[in-house]
Amino acid sequence: MSNFSVGFRQHNGVQILDLHGELDAHTAPELEAALQKCLQNGQYNILINGRDLDYISSAGLGVFMAYVEEIREKGGDLKIAELKPGVYNVFDLLGFPLLFDILPSEAEALERFARGERPMLPSS
């Protein structure tokens, strides 16, 4: 039995993944499988909705890190919206807001997709 699940929705060509529950090293493979499914279906505009995500560890963050480059190479982006404050803190501690679009609302994230905007990985 898992305390994590992923729901799939679509909006104007954006694939939205609704994350529920707790994302840790045990449940991270489920998120990975969901992202792989998007890529196999040719969906590269991916929006993660964290409204019902209660917890995340670095294993969960690692999934985003492992896939974002491939998604951007294909012309898409992986944006993140509606994180709870405690979950956002973990993204923030590791410096994610510099490298990922993390937005307060799903509507703002969808607008950025509509405008074709995405962050660029700064060269170091």
Add this chain to the structure above:
Amino acid sequence: MSRTLYTLRIPSSTRYLQTVRRFVERHARAAGLSEEAIERLKLAVDEACTNIIKHAYKGRSDRPIDVAVLLEPDRFIVRIRDQGESFDPTRYRAPDLRTLIRKRQGGGLGVRLIRQLMDEVTYRSRGPYNEVQLIKYLTPSDTALPPSASA
């Protein structure tokens, strides 16, 4: 002053990470820690146990991990022991996030996160045991409830 001590043994499988988080959460809340401190402790113990499963025990799921919570007058300590390969913290270099993304790698951030979350982290090896202690200092806002007044 004597320590209050609770212990939990889990097998080295990620399916028990949730159990460990609940254990630490319950005792940290009973000790009157702030919600922020409780969240930090839950994440730190999860990261430490995940590293033990992946690195000390190389993914074997049937080895023991012993978790203990100790309450001292000025600090809350989570002590974690394993009998796997030891970790040398002096050889750890925190990876750069941009480099990991370019290499399409997701790992290696747990130790950095633990250090950011805790006030103090100690590692030692004693005979067959490795031990890590995750330490959160108690602040006046943490001690709203005396330990004796709660579960």
